Amino acid sequence: MISVLPIAAIVLFLLMSALRVLNEYERGVIFRLGRVIKAKGPGLILLIPVIDKMTRVSLRIVTLDVPHQDVITRDNVSVKVNAVVYFRVVDPVKSIIEVEDFIFATSQLAQTTLRSVCGGVELDDLLAHREEVNQRIQDILDKHTDPWGIKVTTVEVKYIDLPQEMQRAMAKQAEAERERRAKVIAAEGEFQAADKLTQAAKIIAESPQALQLRYLQTLREMSSESKAATVIPVPLDLLRMAMKP
Template sequence: MTPGIVATTVAKIANPEGPGCCAIILTIVSYLLIVATFPFSLCMCIKVVQEYERAVIFRLGRLLKGGAKGPGIFFVVPCIDSYRKVDLRTVSFDVPPQEVLSKDSVTVSVDAVVYYRVSNPMAAVCNISDFSHSTRLLAATTLRNVLGTKNLAEILSERESISHNMQSSLDEATDPWGVKVERVEIKDVRLPVQLQRAMAAEAEAAREARAKVIAAEGEQRASRALKEAAEVISESPAALQLRYLQTLSQISAEKNSTIIFPLPIDIINNIVSK
């Protein structure tokens, strides 16, 4: 047995998952074709990816070592290499409106928007068949799960907290896929028409109640001020006369032809007593 065959046999035993004889033969033939058709083969061998893209290369079905290629020019071997481009830019999508039953048994329709990007191109290609579609489905499911633990008041007032919880849950679930969820925003919360009318009636009643309380407090303060003013005027009869003259001056300033002379209450009391 020749030394070359012995070396090949030993290598196969040491690494049973390595390329077989057929793979080696196909690789040699592919390189010979490249050399034979040079320089025309360069059109098939040289590929370019943009700054925001990466190329994951498979050689005979196996992931090529060295990680994703790019940006710029990279080299592939025809017939034995295949590659897939992955976009690293941030992608946004709308989560369809979800009918959610809140913690206090109120049905609401909520939609959101999710921003994500690919952080690990090799995991995004090898660990899941379609990371974009899977992320969309997971976002819709997570939205229902998170809102199901909140009551209506929390859904309406704590949108930022709900968005943060959704982002944390999605980011943890999509990390093995090589996907990074950057932001989640709750767009709109739609309530049933009957519930909207009930809430509007409740808010209107609350506003009317507050208005009545404010008016009553104003009247109470005004009555106290009038009482204090009456006590001050009663201490000096001249103060009442001065107030009377001031009132006549204000009436005459408006160019009115009618002048009102107030009748003292004491005179009326004397007439009634007689």
């Protein structure tokens, strides 16, 4: 009886070490005597004690925060840029045997790619065409992480920190642009008003009765105003007739 207990304990220990339970989002990469067998899971996994070893790999999307990077854009503007990268494991075997730490490797690759891509564009493109910059970074990351069994799903540039001098310069530029638009709008208004006045002058020149009606309308408008003195306009034709010898 005493000799049976150690044997039962050893059998129970080996049985417990041979059983593994993997969640729905997990896969287990099985190594048998150092060689990869395959990825198993989810559910109950049976291993050969001492011979088999298993490494868990999560298939869920990983959110990677890329810290601020000092970047000099193509037009020689120094900015700080950070981003966020979303990726997931699509091949558990490659993510284990092709790279030592795929999360750390993806993080370092994302930092260098962010600096190189943002340094190759001008500041205006970085601010106005951020979607294109995001897509370029994603394509480069996805190309380099594909041999690792990693799929980069989304890259978003979160924040662009501009120097105070550049912010003031951009504010002056925006103010000058607004003033230019205001002057253009005012000039277009003057042009349209002059064009309408020219058309009205042609109509009055062709129909003298229109000038008389306009004269009477002006008198009515002036008489309706409550003023101490009333100025009555005199047509230029009457002045010319009076000045003739």
